[in-house]
Amino acid sequence: MSRLSVGRAGMAVVAAGTLITGCMPWDDEPEDKGVTAAAKASAAAVQKAAVAKARTDKAAKAKANELGQIPVLMYHRVVAKPTNMDDRTPRQFRTELERLAKEGYVPVTAAEYVTGRIDIPEGRHAVVLTFDDASPSQLTLDGTGTPAPDTAVAILADVAKDNPGFRPVATFYVTRDMFGKSTPEEQTQMLSWLHDNGYDIGNHTKNHENLLGKPKKEVTAEISAGHRLITDLIEAAPVTLALPYGNQPSTEEWGLKGRSGDFSYKYGGVFRAGYTPAPSPFNKDFDPVGIPRIRAMDKKGSECSRFCSTAWLDWLQKNADERYTSDGDVETVAFPKFKKPFLTKGFTSQAVAY
Template sequence: MGRLKVVTVGTVVVAVSATMSGCTSGNDDSQGKDPKVAAAVKASAAAAVQANLIKTKTAAAAKVKANELGQVPVLMYHRIVDKPGNQDDRTPEQFRTELERLAAEDYVAVTAAEYVTGRMDIPAGKHPVVLTFDDSSPSQFELDGTGAPKPNTAVAILQDVAQRHPGFRGVGTFYVTRDMFGKTTPEERAQVLLWLVGKGYDIGNHTHDHLSLRGKPEKTVNAEVAKGHRLITSLINAVPVTIALPYGNQPNTKEWALKGTSGDVSYNYGGVFLAGYTPAMSPFNKKFDPLGIPRIRSMDKKGDCARFCSVAWLDWLKANADERYTSDGDAKTVAYPKFKAPFMLMSFAGRSLPY
């Protein structure tokens, strides 16, 4: 003799056929202890919870128009000085003005390492921006006698803007060379790098001697990159995740800059940064190329920079908001409008959240 037991969990209904061992008084408590029934109920409950969670996340992503397949501005800075000596220099006032603009337009600073690894944990509706500093100039970072960043250095200005705009984050990536912020002894160099890493900054390789890698044989490229890699790892317990090529010049075979060995030093980076001149693709986008990630030079709209430097590109991203990376607020998912699905990098498919 048998009967059909119906168990309702949320919106999911599970039907279980139960076999009775004989005539009873109608009180069949043994069925409540059937492991198959319990497993089915548990699975149904979990499925209902998961479906509801996805529905909630999808609605939240749609509300902020999340587009985590969009473009990310990677800004490139060199010296921050009162009297610029070339087109790469910026004054402290110009640098501060640009940071204030980024904060006002809902950008959140992330490091180059966070960007290339897809670990950009920023609030919903916000946009990532990667701040990169080449050549490790003292104008970028130097400590005063109290152990604080000297006024008007890039770090001091960035820390101040982040304090005024708490959601902005005072972080960036420094691509260091042997100049190492003007420090000469290992102790002094270690001190500045440890301070930066301790505050959430990222240290990247810019090669030891800042020599162009274009046209060099593989052995020479490997040696130059490895020497810069050792410079960092010999001072702090942190392995650089990215490299910025001197002058933006790629070697004859692009992969040589990304991965190689020289002597007892091996390197394997998550991304290779160039010197210009467009926004970069999301690391979740099929168009993302870790062998050549573009950066944008910080400069006003004049000359060539009328189209290809920071002010011009930030204007363009503001006017074309649907092209810009916009976060859904959940670092575990990659949210985007359904029509952009063909651009999703399949290695991140497990985190996909189309809406």
């Protein structure tokens, strides 16, 4: 006796080995395949719609705004006795990191920022911590490879330990000073430690020369020398450049890409010292040749009362809808629907508007 069952598409399916009178097997085959393909397409469409709705609901719940502004903070030395406005004391540095953690910021590297790989939890805000000039106060290692107390790296690790989810990552823009180390072996130790522990290493040129007004040949030679300074020591090429003194060369694109002799470079972003938060990499305002950074400084007793880190973090706290807020999915770009005109076309396929 034949056994019949009803398939997902509502057709009668006959058990294997049974022949129905009046129908040849090859007569049924095209129809069966067509219905199966249609059923699969319908199921795929339903699944796609369900995924899209789940992503939209998640983004709305997180109040995601991945077109928002990101503070890129610029640090130099972290020393007990500051001698200029760029210096921060260990206490000041720790206090600022603790504030960032409390207000829901999660550090990402400059490389992650410019490439759009901002993988942070939903509802959290991206911040980029950058350190210029490779000072020993940023990183000094003892004989066991442990960062010395009160160095920037040690403080960052402490704050991350006390605040789960606050990533201990940053970008170090190095020069030939290389954390006070003079031999290639010692310099390799420092860069290897940073790389192996998830830190990002960027180019700050070899000699920290002002590129403003220099001819193209000198600009590209200095940038190339800085790049090779890093790659001659470790197998990790820099993804970004920080301009010495924040000054652009006469042609901005020379900082982004160029050639010197048989060596060429091409970066994902060039950082300045512009005193404002930076646009999201998914926003039309993002300009890879001149990304602004904010000088780390207190408002009190400072000439940067409106433009330094404390002031801008205050502003972003009061204007929460203007800052970058993640939906928790690195594969999507989520934002309120009315912000869609600011989305860069290259990310349209990843857009989740709610």
